Amino acid sequence: MVDITEILVHWHAGRSKNEIAASLGLARNTVRKYVAAAEEAGIVPGGAAISSAEWAARVREWFPEVADGRLRQVTWPTIEQHRDYIVGQLKAGVTVTTIHQRLRDEEGLAVSIASMRRYVHANLPEEVRASQVRVLRLREAEPGAEAQIDYGQLGRWTDPRSGRRHTVQAFVMVLPASRHMFVYPVLKMDQQAWSSAHVAAFAFFGGCPARLVPDNLKTGVDRPDLYDPKINRAYAELASHYGVLVDPARSRKPRDKASVERPMPYIRDSFWRGRSFASLEEMREQAVRWCLEVAGTRACRPLADAAPLVVFNAVEAGQLQALPQAPFVLSRWSRAKVGPDIHARVDKVLYSIPWRYLGRQLDVRSTATMVQFFCGGELIKTHPRKLSGKQTDLGDYPPERVAFHQRTPAWCRRQAEQIGPACIEVVNVLLAEGALYRLRAAQGVLGLADKHDPQRLEAACARALAVGDPSYRTVKGILVAGTESDPAPAGRGDGGAEAFLHGPDALFAEVIPLHGASTPAAS
Numbered sequence: 001m002v003d004i005t006e007i008l009v010h011w012h013a014g015r016s017k018n019e020i021a022a023s024l025g026l027a028r029n030t031v032r033k034y035v036a037a038a039e040e041a042g043i044v045p046g047g048a049a050i051s052s053a054e055w056a057a058r059v060r061e062w063f064p065e066v067a068d069g070r071l072r073q074v075t076w077p078t079i080e081q082h083r084d085y086i087v088g089q090l091k092a093g094v095t096v097t098t099i100h101q102r103l104r105d106e107e108g109l110a111v112s113i114a115s116m117r118r119y120v121h122a123n124l125p126e127e128v129r130a131s132q133v134r135v136l137r138l139r140e141a142e143p144g145a146e147a148q149i150d151y152g153q154l155g156r157w158t159d160p161r162s163g164r165r166h167t168v169q170a171f172v173m174v175l176p177a178s179r180h181m182f183v184y185p186v187l188k189m190d191q192q193a194w195s196s197a198h199v200a201a202f203a204f205f206g207g208c209p210a211r212l213v214p215d216n217l218k219t220g221v222d223r224p225d226l227y228d229p230k231i232n233r234a235y236a237e238l239a240s241h242y243g244v245l246v247d248p249a250r251s252r253k254p255r256d257k258a259s260v261e262r263p264m265p266y267i268r269d270s271f272w273r274g275r276s277f278a279s280l281e282e283m284r285e286q287a288v289r290w291c292l293e294v295a296g297t298r299a300c301r302p303l304a305d306a307a308p309l310v311v312f313n314a315v316e317a318g319q320l321q322a323l324p325q326a327p328f329v330l331s332r333w334s335r336a337k338v339g340p341d342i343h344a345r346v347d348k349v350l351y352s353i354p355w356r357y358l359g360r361q362l363d364v365r366s367t368a369t370m371v372q373f374f375c376g377g378e379l380i381k382t383h384p385r386k387l388s389g390k391q392t393d394l395g396d397y398p399p400e401r402v403a404f405h406q407r408t409p410a411w412c413r414r415q416a417e418q419i420g421p422a423c424i425e426v427v428n429v430l431l432a433e434g435a436l437y438r439l440r441a442a443q444g445v446l447g448l449a450d451k452h453d454p455q456r457l458e459a460a461c462a463r464a465l466a467v468g469d470p471s472y473r474t475v476k477g478i479l480v481a482g483t484e485s486d487p488a489p490a491g492r493g494d495g496g497a498e499a500f501l502h503g504p505d506a507l508f509a510e511v512i513p514l515h516g517a518s519t520p521a522a523s
Contacts, residue, residue: 144319207320420458
């Protein structure tokens with residue numbers, strides 16, 4: 001479904017069907033098939049903006065067999081019976097269309113040509129599929145149509161402030177039509193640096209090209225493939241924000257981005273060698289100045305010795321797309337699993353997830369201020385970003401598991417009021433000192449109402465107060481023994497100690513002063 005969405009996005013942006021087929025390594029008839037569905041729906045290139053989610057929903061409606069893999073794989077066991085024949089025919093140079101026609105006519109194979117093509121692509125050896133590829137030479141880019149992107153190593157640098165040695169890489173973006181370039185030194189080639197460099201490059205040029213041609217780096221492309229390059233989610237977000245298309249270069253094909261490959265030795269020699277920098281920030285400032293004052297004014301042979309900056313200002317600057325008004329929010333995507341405690345770990349911080357997703361692998365989008373969790377493309381939870389510790393939303397737990405956390409001292413007092421004054425006094429005694437420590441005991445007393453009549457519980461609380469031992473264990477023992485209606489013993493609580501194993505002084509002397517009881521003098 002992602003492949004079809006990509007075809008439709010390119011088509012809606014104004015690229016021709018032939019250009020899309022050449023760029024994505026697809027047959028023109030395949031492109032026509034999927035574009036036809038959009039045309040029948042009344043969609044036209046350059047019309048109202050359509051988000052990726054809207055395209056995905058339309059693809060699921062138009063091509064359900066693509067959205068649900070099970071619908072298209074039911075014919076594969078039938079095709080598998082002819083695997084050796086198919087491999088032999090492919091090695092002999094026979095097309096998939098002809099193989100399908102022969103199997104249909106000679107063997108009675110009742111599957112569609114589309115099913116046969118999907119089977120061949122998914123199941124046959126790489127060398128067999130590769131033999132069918134026709135390599136197309138790309139045309140020179142028009143002004144504003146394309147930017148080529150790559151990393152190149154500059155060298156080693158010692159940070160004067162920390163004394164640490166770093167390997168410095170240069171992010172380079174070149175506009176092939178004018179050969180104007182932007183250089184952005186980085187110490188890490190991670191997603192944050194990749195996205196930040198793009199933002200800085202677009203600001204430098206004052207606009208965006210229609211298409212980006214990056215190398216097959218993990219920071220831009222999840223899976224390098226001639227037919228099906230997978231753009232990672234953070235890079236796809238950036239491209240969507242700026243309204244540009246990402247068209248990765250083929251693996252090990254430097255000519256696909258020759259405009260950015262060739263200047264790397266020049267950048268190392270002219271900008272880097274023999275110079276010192278006090279900080280990374282100064283290095284980047286000097287790189288911008290060098291791009292404008294040195295690289296931008298050099299005589300460029302592909303431009304008939306014209307200066308790239310002059311050509312850029314004359315023919316390309318006005319062809320770039322305008323920058324969006326809202327700034328781009330840098331994000332990073334990762335994966336996290338929901339553990340038994342219904343928390344998922346992101347950057348050493350635990351975040352709670354709704355309990356229904358226990359054990360699931362989730363996609364995580366992290367920004368400077370928030371962390372979002374997705375399951376199957378659906379946003380299921382958002383947390384404020386934390387730098388350490390744990391972030392828990394009690395609403396993520398099953399109701400029966402979160403009851404203890406929600407039964408606060410105030411809740412306990414309200415519940416006791418519904419039972420009676422003796423129960424109120426027992427709860428107040430338990431919560432008088434160390435409320436959090438004794439909260440569970442107060443909850444336990446109130447929980448006895450689930451198994452015993454409230455009148456019996458009220459009577460048991462009154463008897464516990466009378467014997468000077470208003471504890472959960474005493475109240476429960478009275479109810480179990482059925483002695484809540486017995487007359488109160490004379491004198492202080494120690495007189496009933498034989499029934500409760502210990503008197504209140506011995507039991508609570510180190511925990512909490514007894515309600516209404518004085519400490520006996522030492523003997």
